[in-house]
Amino acid sequence: MCGQCGIILGKKRRTRKELEALGNMFTSLLQYNERRGRDATGIYIADKNGIGKILKAPISAIHLTESSKYQEAIRSINNKTVTLIGHTRWKTVGTPMVNGNNHPIATERCVGTHNGTIMNHNDLFHEFGWQRTGQVDSEAIFRCADDCIDKRGRLDMGEFSEKLKKFLGTMSFILHNRQEPTMVYIGIGNMPLSLRYNSKLRCLCYSSELMPLVMAGKGYRGWHLQTQSPMTLFRFDIADLMRRDSVPMIFNL
Incomplete structure (x- = not known):
């Protein structure tokens, strides 16, 4: 069991006050998700230029969010920021003392987080010949995504979905392709x-549990729960977060 949480920022010109409020909301989401995993905590802040900042450590969410490095990262949020991605880890495969095993996980093209367990990760790395930098099973998802990015730099959702059929286990994940x-x-x-x-606010917030979303967003009215079909891969564009592409996401349970 791990915690995933974050905010996708839709296209909007925001005041410094609003940006600070969104940063505080993200911090609250992380802290509320701490109970889902205290072995490690990590964040990824991405911008429109494909540049992102990862901060992660084998410490709880409370300890990370109180650190000067975290506070500096949150203060860097601006009108170029696209998404804030967070993760609280309950260790399964891979020691959290090796930071490469902690989330967010970065590959050549992608950064992402995962909640679940990929049971056949060793077989997948062997079959597809993926380079492996850590021990954690979650890395297989993002190596797979790297393989499915086309010549235009876009993730081919159909190809990705097809390859995920070979995965055995449990998963929900967030993925950011730096070329998109x-x-x-x-x-x-x-x-x-x-x-x-x-x-x-023109923002989409997500969390492994509903309660953190309710508590972190209680200072604002107008929230609408988004009911999404399970076993589906979605692509959200910050230009219009209410429109999304989707394909079935079928894998072995």
Whole structure:
């Protein structure tokens, strides 16, 4: 059991006050998700230029969010920021003392987080010949995504979905392809993930549990729960977060 949480920022010119409020909301989401995993915590802040900042450590969410490095990262949020991705880890495969095993996980093209367990990860790395930098099973998802990015730099959702059929286990995940900086992919599989949208803030918030979304967003009205079909891969574009592409996401349970 791990916690995933974050905010996708729709296209909007925001005041410094609003940006600070969104940063505080993200911090609250991380802290509320701490109970889902205290072995490690990590964040990824991505912008429209495909540049992102990862901060992660084998410590709880409370300890990470109180650190000066985290506070500096949150203060860097601006009108180029696309998404804030967070993860609280309950260790399964791979020691959290090796930071490469902690989330967000970065590959050559993608950054993402995962909640679940890929039972056949060793077989997948062997079959596809993927380079492996850590021990964690989750890395297989993002190596697979790297393989499915076309010549234009876009993730081929159909090809990705087809390759995921070989995966055995449990998963929901968030994925950001740095070559598509204004897109965020969300795979809702057989692990929980709740989404809420606020039209005034033009942001989509997500969390492994609904409660953190309610508590972190209680200072604002106008939240709408987004009911999404399970076993589906979604692509969100910050230009219009209410429109999304999707394909079935079928894998072995």
